[in-house]
Amino acid sequence: xxxxxxARAARAAAPAxxxxxxxxxxxxxxxxxxxxxxxxxxxxxxxxxxxxENGAGKSTLIGILSGxxxxxxGEIRVDGRPQxxxxxxxxxxxxxxxxxxxVMLVPTLTVAENLILGAPWWRRPDxxxxxxxxxxxxxxxxxxxxxxxxxxxxxxxEQQQVEIVRALLRDSRVLILDEATSMLTPKGIDELGALMRxxxxxxxAVIFITHKLGEAFRFGDRIxxxxxxxxxxxxxxxxxxxxxxxxxxxxxxxxMFGAGAGDPDAEPHVARTLAPAAPLLSVRNLTVSGGAGxxxxxxxxxxxxxxxxxxxxxxxxxxxxQLAEAxxxxxxxxxxxxxxxxxxxxxxxxxxxxxxxxxxxxxxxxSEGTVGxxxxxxxxxxxxxxxAPYWSGGLERPGEIATHAEELVKRYDVRTxxxxxxxxxxxxxxxxxxxxxxxxxxxxxxVVFNKPTYxxxxxxxxxxxxxxxxxxxxxxAVLLISTELDELIELSDRIAVMARGRLAGIVGNDEGARxxxxxxxxxxxx
Amino acid sequence: MSVETADTAPRGADGGRRGERSxxxxxxxxxxxxxxxxxxxxxxxILLALGVDPLAYYGFVLERGLFNGLxxxxxxxxxxxxxxxxxxxxxxxxxxxWNLGIDGQFLLAAVAAGALAPALIGSLPGWLxxxxxxxxxxxxxxxxxxxxxxxxxxxxxxxxITTLMMTFLGVSFANVLVKLLFLDPGTTVPQTRTxxxxxxxxxxxxxxxxxxxxxxxxxxxxxxxxxxxxxxxLKLRVVGANPRAAVHAGLPVAKLTVAVFAISAALAGLAGxxxxxxxxxxxxxxxxxxxxxxxxxxxxxxxxxxFAAIAYVFAFSVLSIGGESAARxxxxxxxxxxxxxxxxxxxxxxxxxxxxxxxxAGKA
Numbered sequence: 001x002x003x004x005x006x007a008r009a010a011r012a013a014a015p016a017x018x019x020x021x022x023x024x025x026x027x028x029x030x031x032x033x034x035x036x037x038x039x040x041x042x043x044x045x046x047x048x049x050x051x052x053e054n055g056a057g058k059s060t061l062i063g064i065l066s067g068x069x070x071x072x073x074g075e076i077r078v079d080g081r082p083q084x085x086x087x088x089x090x091x092x093x094x095x096x097x098x099x100x101x102x103v104m105l106v107p108t109l110t111v112a113e114n115l116i117l118g119a120p121w122w123r124r125p126d127x128x129x130x131x132x133x134x135x136x137x138x139x140x141x142x143x144x145x146x147x148x149x150x151x152x153x154x155x156x157x158e159q160q161q162v163e164i165v166r167a168l169l170r171d172s173r174v175l176i177l178d179e180a181t182s183m184l185t186p187k188g189i190d191e192l193g194a195l196m197r198x199x200x201x202x203x204x205a206v207i208f209i210t211h212k213l214g215e216a217f218r219f220g221d222r223i224x225x226x227x228x229x230x231x232x233x234x235x236x237x238x239x240x241x242x243x244x245x246x247x248x249x250x251x252x253x254x255x256m257f258g259a260g261a262g263d264p265d266a267e268p269h270v271a272r273t274l275a276p277a278a279p280l281l282s283v284r285n286l287t288v289s290g291g292a293g294x295x296x297x298x299x300x301x302x303x304x305x306x307x308x309x310x311x312x313x314x315x316x317x318x319x320x321x322q323l324a325e326a327x328x329x330x331x332x333x334x335x336x337x338x339x340x341x342x343x344x345x346x347x348x349x350x351x352x353x354x355x356x357x358x359x360x361x362x363x364x365x366x367s368e369g370t371v372g373x374x375x376x377x378x379x380x381x382x383x384x385x386x387x388a389p390y391w392s393g394g395l396e397r398p399g400e401i402a403t404h405a406e407e408l409v410k411r412y413d414v415r416t417x418x419x420x421x422x423x424x425x426x427x428x429x430x431x432x433x434x435x436x437x438x439x440x441x442x443x444x445x446x447v448v449f450n451k452p453t454y455x456x457x458x459x460x461x462x463x464x465x466x467x468x469x470x471x472x473x474x475x476x477a478v479l480l481i482s483t484e485l486d487e488l489i490e491l492s493d494r495i496a497v498m499a500r501g502r503l504a505g506i507v508g509n510d511e512g513a514r515x516x517x518x519x520x521x522x523x524x525x526x
Numbered sequence: 527m528s529v530e531t532a533d534t535a536p537r538g539a540d541g542g543r544r545g546e547r548s549x550x551x552x553x554x555x556x557x558x559x560x561x562x563x564x565x566x567x568x569x570x571x572i573l574l575a576l577g578v579d580p581l582a583y584y585g586f587v588l589e590r591g592l593f594n595g596l597x598x599x600x601x602x603x604x605x606x607x608x609x610x611x612x613x614x615x616x617x618x619x620x621x622x623x624w625n626l627g628i629d630g631q632f633l634l635a636a637v638a639a640g641a642l643a644p645a646l647i648g649s650l651p652g653w654l655x656x657x658x659x660x661x662x663x664x665x666x667x668x669x670x671x672x673x674x675x676x677x678x679x680x681x682x683x684x685x686x687i688t689t690l691m692m693t694f695l696g697v698s699f700a701n702v703l704v705k706l707l708f709l710d711p712g713t714t715v716p717q718t719r720t721x722x723x724x725x726x727x728x729x730x731x732x733x734x735x736x737x738x739x740x741x742x743x744x745x746x747x748x749x750x751x752x753x754x755x756x757x758x759x760l761k762l763r764v765v766g767a768n769p770r771a772a773v774h775a776g777l778p779v780a781k782l783t784v785a786v787f788a789i790s791a792a793l794a795g796l797a798g799x800x801x802x803x804x805x806x807x808x809x810x811x812x813x814x815x816x817x818x819x820x821x822x823x824x825x826x827x828x829x830x831x832x833f834a835a836i837a838y839v840f841a842f843s844v845l846s847i848g849g850e851s852a853a854r855x856x857x858x859x860x861x862x863x864x865x866x867x868x869x870x871x872x873x874x875x876x877x878x879x880x881x882x883x884x885x886x887a888g889k890a
Binding site for chain 1: 755756757758760761763764767768770771773774775776777
């Protein structure tokens, strides 16, 4: 039995009184009911998992609990008494701490300074007292926090621990973890899961928001599913306990997507045999210097055949982005060579490499991949500004640009009111479709994907993965960089593991691949 | 007040349905006209406090700046350098470059034109002299932006600081040049030699309006079209809106940055030449009209749109020509025009902020 299952069994008999309870809470925004009569009870000793697609109303619910928003109707009860939560400060005073998806720490301050922020301004910062309190917390919950470290130099997982410590310092009884695992590695996720178990073992209530069904099952005591603002189902501990993972997954997917959509999160890998062919992309002894505090790329070599998907596994920040940027031509390599179809492209700039069929889908969709305020039609041509037939003699031809955009929007099923809509107004999934449309258009031969499904909801994750499989089927060589092992196992023909800028090894994706990739990753970490 | 709105607003309006469009138009009118009326009232209050009848003042401004034939001609002539400066700023701001050094670029280019024109006019035909002076002025303006441009493009040094510093140096250096190098030995007033009226920029038809007005109009419209309709302009806008996306798309960001500085500063230089070759004929020591910083708010009010900038420059010229006359007649300081402009700007910003808040609250 998993630890969660054991705990569930122990408590199934005696349900505790909720610390915080939402009763029939409704929140409307113009044109949309974000939360429609939602009930939610947060009991001590329970990890309450909140599942739902993007736009299901999770963020609004978290906003209400953390004091960012007040409900239009319904009631919040704290310790059984009706209570308004008027501000984040007020939420903290009531013992509700929130760790948001994106780290909310000042990167240039030390950890200790970040933890002191928000204390009364007239009081002298009590560093010794802080250290004692932090030590008490880290000891009892098995956390590791270096108070003197500069926050910006910590990994995301470490920063998250600092945020959790901060919430615990304020005597939080309810801890909200908003998509806390989305930036973590498998190991980091397991550690966070273990930490959640320790927190609830001491009587805290934890709300854990995630997109991943597996995590929900492994770490959760109780699972609530939101869909289009309504709570469509709740699996209490005793039910969850009775289900095995497959059955629970099936039930949750049914709740989330209704009839018809019954596949689990990740589809099984289908092994393919590729006809032997000369490599389409070759990387030879590529070395990129990383700069201060950033891992570069060291002596990386691999080949990808036409139609092959090579996965790159590894913990975020081990040189994957630098590798992708060096291949795309955005970053200067200090040594080594990149070859497309046997021909070196090292002296090509980004534009020339794009024309040679080398494409790069960045993971930074809004801050690097697109110009948020520009219309979709121009973002689709961002890498080809000035090219015929969309520009003629340097002059824009709006008709051609619009036709191009209409066609791609239709072909890639981009949901948008118009091709003139600023792309920043679209959802992550639709922005990703625009990027796919842009990079795959006109003679793509080699495509580098960097975390292609990061931050997307389940349906868009599936659609993106299907698209990657499809383009490989067309004979395009794919380099798939991902921190999600499931994704790599599902899609890749071979998986390389990257650690500290080097390739720790490349394994074929067969029966034991997960184990061997995991071993390579762990071996690289220690 | 943002660059983004400038980029998206015209496109959104094109794509919008008729009903939305008229509603949007009403909103824009309300947002831009109401604050101006309010500013007139507030400035009127200040005038009352100064003991001046505001209605008389405004009437006089309009009469002298707009309705009186000679005043209107002066207004149109004043527009010429302002339009070129507006063009200069539109290029820079749309590309995300804060060239606040235009006054220095303007003044040094003015000195270059003022020194060159009388020297050449004896040996070359008039039109060639004017053309050479314009080229020299544009080159000098561009030259004065080289240091900030290179620092920004290759070292990432904030150009607001460097261009402002270069402007202080430029203004002083222009003075030094007038007083030490290009001093007209024929007069006791420290100034450059004077270009005879007959050799200056031709006047339009039978008026006193300098043909610099046409140069200014052409420049603003050309810049507007360049930024909105050409591939080059789009590249500049990508750099301005999201430099990381520009790198990702393979644009040569550093070179484009240098190009923006060069174009912007050259236009500022042309503004200086137009003012000297069309109006003054020489540069006096310590002359610094500081048009540049007056145009900055106008360009923002126009949301970096060239056509709107023409309207605002016209309105400002009326105010400043009328205001100069009114200053003499009613004893109101002539910089009261700037006070009025400042009040308008603050109110517009407040209204914009409130509107933004309201819309954000409606959307969230």
